[in-house]
Amino acid sequence: MEIQTTLVSQATDIEKGEFYKKTYLHVAFALLAFSLVEYILLFNIPEEYIIAMVSQKFAWLFILGLFWLGSTLANKWTLSQSKNVQYLGLAFYVLLEAIIFLPMIYLAVVYTESIEVLKQAALLTLALFGGLTAVAFLSNKDFSFLKNVIVIGGFVSLGLIVIAILFGFNLGLWFSLGMVLLASASILYETQKLKDVYSPNQYVGASLQLFASIMLLFWYILRILSSRK
Template identity: 35%
Template sequence: MQLAGSEHSFGGSRERFIAKVFNHLGGAILAFTAVEVLIFSSGLSVAINQAMRALPWIAIMGAFILISWLASRAAHQVESLAAQYAALGVFIVAEAIIFVPLLTIANQVAPGAISNAGLITVFATLGLVGIAYVSRKDFSFLGSILKWGGLLALVTILCGAIFGFQLGMFFSIAMIGLAGGAILYDASNIIHHYPEDRYVGAALELFASVAMMFWYVLRLFLRR
């Protein structure tokens, strides 16, 4: 999650850039919700669940983290605006598909968990973004911590797949903490470092972190 770029002063253009990023983040969340509604209302969720049922649950978790990492890479490497929108669109659809089994289980065994997890994620995101914006502190030092934390999470998931142990409540709590750190780091980079022509890519990276928090908050509700 390393980002190149110099720190920017807070002028009118920077404020407009920040507003564009968060407008696109809101649009990405709405688009994700719309895709999920389409998948479930059209019956595609049944086919997706059948296709993914052969996979171990732990493999789905690993795929989720891998897709989030690829989104972060795309956010930093893609330059043209059209390519940034394409990467955001592909990521939203991929996330929507990955979420289908988890949302299906939540609908069946924990009514209300999805909306509660969504509200917690939104309020946590607003709080973390508010901390970054109001404090004006540069949280780029979190980058190395998040990198090693993400690697440790992947190794843990891989070991769980190999040795057959379950990743329980404490793993979900740790991943929520990691996602919270990622949101704070992303918001800080948006405020201080991101090039002003990368507002779609910046929204993509922040959306990936928000989606990760929602995933593990919802898992925590299901563990209860």
Template identity: 35%
Template sequence: MSQGDFQANNPYATFGQIAADAPAAERLAFIKRTYIHLMLAVYALVTLEFIYFGVFGEAMERWMPQLLGSFWILIMFGGFMITGWIAENWAQSEASVNKQYMGLGLYVFAQSIFLAPLLWIANHYVTTIPGMNIEFNPILVAAVLTFFVFAGLTAGVFFSKADFSFLGPILGIASMIVFGVIIASFFFQGLTSGLIFPIALVVLASGYILYDTSNVLHHYRTTQHVAASLALFASVALLFWYILRIVIAFSSRD
């Protein structure tokens, strides 16, 4: 496909210059803005969780046992799918930067609510490194693993400069299948238990990170740093959620 044909078939290029065709300085500035916004979104999420557990810690101890179940898994994954759809549509439209900021802020807040029950569970477990008598909170272990997986996938895309946009339809179909499995788990117990399901979701989240990072390099416009950070944040949050589930499975109650 020629460069002209590529531009004609790229919906991200409809309303402005895409990062791949921008001058080097402008492209670098866009990438920096995207990852700075991603970092700020993660910091905001962590801050909200500290507030929840610091202010409402006693209430959470009373209420959480009644709230836990597949219901939260359904909300979490459903929220991820909706956010991905919104980010994708913003990327192909002239959505204002203010609207993008509102969406990012709303999703960070929603994600903090979705994550709270799993973080509450994790706080009741400890992780011991094999062969060492050292105990860690599963949240810390999951956060470190998430960082290294995300950093490795990001580095792979940046160094290879590969375009993973072909993963879009595949990931979309896989997400619908996963969503169906989660709904079915309400009627057939055991479908999402064990390690196979969370491992599969880690693979799915990793695929989304490849896809989103590739879009940052090749398809987003240089003015879409907020929408790009929103898509990346949704994928990182999904990755952390299921890595934490796996870590908890290998942990013991404190």
């Protein structure tokens, strides 16, 4: 199999259009698959197991560690030359997100006694994602500077999360708002770099990065809305 080395920015307009269409279709399919898997997990995993995921601090740290390792592996798979391996990576990542979201969504529904907060969080997330995508595509701004912000912000936030879990305190509203900003920056950066990092046949890997940013945004919007109920 010949390795594709041409970047999207160097491709023809038709190839660019196909790449963007396939990338965002795969993002949409990943979101639908996440919803379906989450629904199945919610109605098949016993309540005590869901609560146990977050009731023991070391259990949650272990789960977060596995999520990070699994995400790294999934990302590597989606950039493989084999289409089957690429789809395996995306499917695996969707499953990881469904598992990590399980206690958050369960508790949000239990505390509010409805799925309305989930609908609101999903709509706000999609609306913000759409707006940020439009800004990235339509503006002439260079968002490459956001890479350092995202990397540093990611390490700082991860450290704060670990400390909060170990010492049992709530990071609060301001942390969630900061993470919404970080996730928004990630969407801008990932959207702009589509043409400069990926080749036209790497739309699965590109879709995983966008999906990951959307899920980070959804997590903290849901956290904010749940805390206000």
